[in-house]
Amino acid sequence: MRTAILGAGALGIIIGARMTANGKQVDLIDSFKANVDALNADGATVTGNLELRQKVTALTPDQMTGLYDLVFVLTKQTANEVALPKLLPFLHKDSIVCTLQNGVPEESVPDYVGKERTIGGAVGFGATWLRPGVSELTSTMEAVEKFGFELGEIDGVLRPRLEKVQEILGAAGGTTILTNLMGIRYTKLLMNATFSGMSAALNCTFNPILADLKAMVCIAHIADEVIKVCRGLGHSMVEMQGVDFGFLELDGKADIPSKLDLYKKVWGRHNNKASMLQDLEKGQKTEIDYINGVVCRGGRKCGIPTPFNDKVVELVKEAEARKGVNDFSYLARFDDIIAAAK
Numbered sequence: 583m584r585t586a587i588l589g590a591g592a593l594g595i596i597i598g599a600r601m602t603a604n605g606k607q608v609d610l611i612d613s614f615k616a617n618v619d620a621l622n623a624d625g626a627t628v629t630g631n632l633e634l635r636q637k638v639t640a641l642t643p644d645q646m647t648g649l650y651d652l653v654f655v656l657t658k659q660t661a662n663e664v665a666l667p668k669l670l671p672f673l674h675k676d677s678i679v680c681t682l683q684n685g686v687p688e689e690s691v692p693d694y695v696g697k698e699r700t701i702g703g704a705v706g707f708g709a710t711w712l713r714p715g716v717s718e719l720t721s722t723m724e725a726v727e728k729f730g731f732e733l734g735e736i737d738g739v740l741r742p743r744l745e746k747v748q749e750i751l752g753a754a755g756g757t758t759i760l761t762n763l764m765g766i767r768y769t770k771l772l773m774n775a776t777f778s779g780m781s782a783a784l785n786c787t788f789n790p791i792l793a794d795l796k797a798m799v800c801i802a803h804i805a806d807e808v809i810k811v812c813r814g815l816g817h818s819m820v821e822m823q824g825v826d827f828g829f830l831e832l833d834g835k836a837d838i839p840s841k842l843d844l845y846k847k848v849w850g851r852h853n854n855k856a857s858m859l860q861d862l863e864k865g866q867k868t869e870i871d872y873i874n875g876v877v878c879r880g881g882r883k884c885g886i887p888t889p890f891n892d893k894v895v896e897l898v899k900e901a902e903a904r905k906g907v908n909d910f911s912y913l914a915r916f917d918d919i920i921a922a923a924k
Contacts, residue, residue: 583651583652583746584607584648584649584651585601585606585608585609585650585651585652585653585750586608586609586610586611586650586652586653586654586672587608587609587610587611587653587656588653588654588655588656588657588669589611589612589656589657589661589665590610590611590612590617590618590621590626590640590656591612591656591657591658591711591717591857592708592709592717592718592857592860593656593682593705593709593717594610594654594656595610595621595626595627595628595709595711595716595717596626596628596632596717596719596754597654597656597751597754597755598610598638599625599626599627599638600634600636600753600754600755601750601751601753601754602626602636602637603634603636604753605753606750606753608638608639608750609639609640609641609646610626610638610639610640610641611641611643612640612641612642613642613643613661614714615642616714617640617714618641618642619714620713620714620715620716621638621640621714621715622638622639622640623715624715625637625638625715626715626717627715627716627717628716628717628718629712629716629718629719630710630718630719630720631719631720631721631722631723632723632726643665643668646672647672648672649672649677650672650673650677651674651676651677651678652677652678652680652746652747652750653669653672653677653678653679654680654682654751655679655680655681655682655687655691656682656683657683658683658684658857658861658869659683659684659687659690659869659872660867660868660869662687662690662694666691666694666695667694669695670694670695673699676699677699678699678701678746678747679691679695679699679700679701680701680702680703680751681700681701681702681703682702682705682731683872684770684774684778684857684869684872684873685767685771685774685869685872685873685876686767686768686876687702687872688700688702688736688763688764688767692736697736700736701733701734701735701743701747702733702736702763702766702767703731703732703733703734703766704731704732704766704767704769704770704822705730705731705770706721706725706726706729706730706731706732706755706822707719707721707722707725707726707729707755708720708721708854709721709854710854710855710857710860711860720854720855721851722851724851725851726754726755726756727755728756728824729755729822729824730751730754730757731754731755731756731757732757732758732759732760732770732822733747733748733757733758733759733760734760734761734763734766735763736763736764738761738762738763739761740761744759745759760820762817762818762820764817765812765818765819765820768809768812768817768819769819769820769822769827770822771808771873771876771877772805772808772809772827772830773827773848774856775805775873775874775876775877775891775894776801776804776805776808777791777801777849777854778854778856778857778858778873779804779856779870779873779874779891779894779898780797780801780804780894781854781855781856781858781859782856782858782859782861782862782868782870782894782898782901783893783894783897783898783901783908784797784897784908784909784910784912784913785862785907785909785910786859786910787854787855788854792846792849792850794913796913796916796920797913798838798842798845799835799838799920800890800913800916800920801845802830802832802835802837802838802842803832803835803889803890803919803920803923804877804890804891804894805827805830805831806830806831806832807877807887807888807891808877809827809828809831810831810881810886811877811881811884811886811888812880814880814881814883814884814885814886815880815883815884825844825847825848829841829844830844835924857869858870858898859907862898862906862907863907865905865906868898870894870895870899870902871895874894874895874898875891875895877891878891878895889919889922889923890916890919893915893916893919897912
């Protein structure tokens with residue numbers, strides 16, 4: 583299958599390098615010319631928990647030719663309106679567009695490329711873009727090899743094309759096919775809304791959050807809101823990385839201490855700096871509306887309050903507006919809703 587990765591950022595560099603190193607032919611497509619030039623000149627360089635330099639083929643969108651059978655979408659959702667229409671001339675009627683973006687992109691990607699072409703998946707590891715052509719793997723290789731990707735169809739049907747995608751994506755990391763794609767999405771949304779949301783709101787990596795009890799109380803409520811909204815919208819959480827994330831739902835704040843060990847077990851593998859925080863550091867717009875904002879909109883739709891996710895969105899948007907970052911003292915902005923929580 584002629585394959586491309588649209589968006590050679592933090593994750594795209596690592597996935598493209600791993601695929602190529604394991605014998606898959608893949609084009610890395612990115613609109614940032616300096617990044618494309620570095621990838622072609624020096625190869626894709628991975629640092630951190632994996633040291634790899636791999637020769638790859640990289641293109642800017644205007645250099646694309648021919649038709650692709652499979653395209654993995656790894657751009658930020660904020661770029662969809664521009665990037666996805668440009669992809670259309672390079673797709674045929676049976677092309678597969680697999681969105682691996684954060685949030686719940688299946689709500690919008692089919693509007694651009696067609697529902698019949700679209701499948702989705704969640705990425706189970708994190709990375710930081712360092713400079714053109716270079717990405718740092720911030721999760722463990724165990725996370726990549728065991729929990730790299732989970733794939734599914736929007737309607738949950740197990741079609742043969744999923745196995746074709748699994749075989750290619752499996753060259754980059756462990757890949758599992760599941761029937762509950764929206765359950766996958768909301769489970770991954772929980773992973774992002776909690777620690778990625780708080781990382782962006784408080785200007786820190788994940789470890790300082792894990793080490794702070796007040797921050798973990800906020801994390802527990804953010805997760806609880808995701809689970810309740812997921813169910814309110816008619817979906818169900820799924821097991822991910824060997825964990826039943828439905829366990830994190832709260833009957834009340836007295837339940838929080840019993841949940842903390844699970845957070846340490848799962849997120850202790852990932853001392854990431856959220857991509858949203860990286861965007862804030864660059865003075866760029868974040869994906870907050872496509873992560874915690876999804877929970878807020880879903881809560882309004884089904885009548886479920888989401889005060890903790892609302893506060894994360896508020897803090898990140900404040901930082902966006904002034905083109906800066908917050909600091910850990912912004913945790914105090916949660917005091918009133920912590921006090922009001924039951």
